[in-house]
Amino acid sequence: MIELKHIHRDFQVGDQTVHALNDVTLSISRGDYVSIMGPSGSGKSTLLNVIGLLDRATAGQYLLNGKDVTGLSETEQAQTRNREIGFVFQAFHLVPRLTAAENVELPLMLAGIPAEERRPRVARVLQELHLTNRSHHKPDQLSGGQRQRVAIARATVMEPNVLLADEPTGNLDQKSGREVLDTLEALNQRGITLLVVTHDAALGQRAKRQIKMVDGRIVSNSTSSPSHAPA
Amino acid sequence: MHLRNTDVTHFAWRALHGYPTRTILMLIAMAIGVAAVVVLTSLGEGARRYVVGEFASLGTNLIIVFPGRSETAGITPSTMMGETPRDLTLHDALALTRSYNVRRIAPINVGSATVSWRGRSREVVIIGSSHELLAIRHWELAQGHFLPKTDLDRATPVAVIGKKIRSELFGAHRAMGEWLRIGDRRFRVIGIMASEGRSIGVDVEDTIMIPVASAQQLFNTASLFRILVEAKTRSAIEPVKQFIIDTLQARHQGKKDVTVITQDAVLATFDRILGALTYAVGGIAAISLAVAGILIMNVMLVAVSQRTAEIGLLKALGASPRQIIVLILAEALLLSAFGASIGLVLGEAGSLIIRHAFPILPAYAPIWAVVTAFLIALLTGLLFSLLPARHAARLDPVLALSKR
Numbered sequence: 136m137i138e139l140k141h142i143h144r145d146f147q148v149g150d151q152t153v154h155a156l157n158d159v160t161l162s163i164s165r166g167d168y169v170s171i172m173g174p175s176g177s178g179k180s181t182l183l184n185v186i187g188l189l190d191r192a193t194a195g196q197y198l199l200n201g202k203d204v205t206g207l208s209e210t211e212q213a214q215t216r217n218r219e220i221g222f223v224f225q226a227f228h229l230v231p232r233l234t235a236a237e238n239v240e241l242p243l244m245l246a247g248i249p250a251e252e253r254r255p256r257v258a259r260v261l262q263e264l265h266l267t268n269r270s271h272h273k274p275d276q277l278s279g280g281q282r283q284r285v286a287i288a289r290a291t292v293m294e295p296n297v298l299l300a301d302e303p304t305g306n307l308d309q310k311s312g313r314e315v316l317d318t319l320e321a322l323n324q325r326g327i328t329l330l331v332v333t334h335d336a337a338l339g340q341r342a343k344r345q346i347k348m349v350d351g352r353i354v355s356n357s358t359s360s361p362s363h364a365p366a
Numbered sequence: 367m368h369l370r371n372t373d374v375t376h377f378a379w380r381a382l383h384g385y386p387t388r389t390i391l392m393l394i395a396m397a398i399g400v401a402a403v404v405v406l407t408s409l410g411e412g413a414r415r416y417v418v419g420e421f422a423s424l425g426t427n428l429i430i431v432f433p434g435r436s437e438t439a440g441i442t443p444s445t446m447m448g449e450t451p452r453d454l455t456l457h458d459a460l461a462l463t464r465s466y467n468v469r470r471i472a473p474i475n476v477g478s479a480t481v482s483w484r485g486r487s488r489e490v491v492i493i494g495s496s497h498e499l500l501a502i503r504h505w506e507l508a509q510g511h512f513l514p515k516t517d518l519d520r521a522t523p524v525a526v527i528g529k530k531i532r533s534e535l536f537g538a539h540r541a542m543g544e545w546l547r548i549g550d551r552r553f554r555v556i557g558i559m560a561s562e563g564r565s566i567g568v569d570v571e572d573t574i575m576i577p578v579a580s581a582q583q584l585f586n587t588a589s590l591f592r593i594l595v596e597a598k599t600r601s602a603i604e605p606v607k608q609f610i611i612d613t614l615q616a617r618h619q620g621k622k623d624v625t626v627i628t629q630d631a632v633l634a635t636f637d638r639i640l641g642a643l644t645y646a647v648g649g650i651a652a653i654s655l656a657v658a659g660i661l662i663m664n665v666m667l668v669a670v671s672q673r674t675a676e677i678g679l680l681k682a683l684g685a686s687p688r689q690i691i692v693l694i695l696a697e698a699l700l701l702s703a704f705g706a707s708i709g710l711v712l713g714e715a716g717s718l719i720i721r722h723a724f725p726i727l728p729a730y731a732p733i734w735a736v737v738t739a740f741l742i743a744l745l746t747g748l749l750f751s752l753l754p755a756r757h758a759a760r761l762d763p764v765l766a767l768s769k770r
Contacts, residue, residue, distance in 0.1 A: 184764050187682070189681070189682055189763045189764050189767075190763075190764050209686065209687055210686040210687065210688065213681065213684050213685060213686040213687075213689075214684060214686070215684075216681075216682060216683070216684045217683065217684020217685075218684070222682045222683075224767065226675075226767075228675060228676075228678075228679040228682075228767065230676055230679070231384070232380055232381070232383065232384030233380060237380075241680070241683050242683045242684055244369070244370070244373045244377070245369065245680070245683055245684050245685050245689060246684065247368045247369060247370060249370065250370075250372070250373070289683070293684075
């Protein structure tokens, strides 16, 4: 469902051109669980941003669900992000002045869904992530793990096909990190395509498919039986 | 994908709540701008109404005849100084009654003299006039009679005194019927004026009125200070004015040596001047609104850069550039509307205080000023937020998200 063909992404830094992505060709099918690993600056976040339509490829072709999305306008890209893609960030990116429930509601609001339809959907997602009793808390009243679970609830409330997680456990202690990853993997079990960027090899090993990147290129692309069977 | 209005408002409302310092700062800026417009225009309007009211209290359908005329028509300093090529006389005044359109006339002579009663004395403005003056100026008596209805050239020794004169000279003693001394002549008090406050040029309370012939004897002059003429109707004012000019020209050997002004003309002039003044102060106040607008722009720019990560997040969640602009503008609009409302309340309170402090000044802000101030506030709020909003809409989401 995700098909990248000869994707390049160049950045201009001073008078130097940095090839963050250098001729990346990649195909990910529905329901996959993919980890993208590599040292910092290897282009793994850029790859995620291009897949998530937050960033545009300099050259190459990107098909999402068989549709060429390379040339979409900004507004069309925004719509696609809203409906098809969920993001989970290392820094959670919750809006501090809004409650957990209101944060989860944001994508529904941007989609123009009426309030009375939004509430049951938000409640359901929060319940699935065991956050019901936290729904009226502001982010600063939540633990790191809870915050990231709120962010996951927000990423999945529109029922997207793809969930993109950029270092989702980077700001968490080991226990919360494991919980968050378990949550993501449980979602993957239920059919969502999961892409996790991490520089933690142990976490990356848990994915069914592992991609290693160095200097903007994919250097290894292996499908291994997961070392740890997800619950 | 269209944002719902209630959602936009709610989101903007939460944003304003989330940053109270910024919000209060901008509210104050807006409120001061709008309040300034309201208060300043109410002052200007108050001054205008005050002057218009004063002129109206002068009398109705009034025409004023001055002696002397310079080549340029209208009111000039020389007419005010009373340079007199040829005096206006009592006979001139009498001649002016011979028109069907003239209801009544009052010749006026003004001077100042020492007035004394039983050892108390006081320097007082003396007005020499006739019985008709009371009706022409719409004054009222508190006690007794006004000047007697006699021939203008009869110098009866009677006086009508103002309230203040009464209390200053007579104290608790009964004033009616007493003889007081004005200059070197004796006058009997036949009436006391009711309290009228001030009315242009004359403080009725601090004035003594005597028959015009008596005043001419007292000040040893045959000339008049001016003649007040009341036309029968408003439409008769112009014919009467022409009649006065013609009559006096004929009586003065063909010389146009008087100035005739109508109350309407003076009123219209003051009305125009003070109206322009109100616009001017309103305009000055509007500049403070524009300053508030620039402040709003700066604060919104800061707000956008403070919330860069949030805007990046909204984009990641699927907000289109248009939606971002709508959200930011809604915030600015809400701020401006609140600030302007507070400003209106403050401004109206300010005018109320002015009206209490200076009861003679009817300081009501004109409706046009209130409405314009409000609209300008909204408009500046919107216009000056356009730049920050577009700036926010153009943010690169990847960069925005990486900023914390």
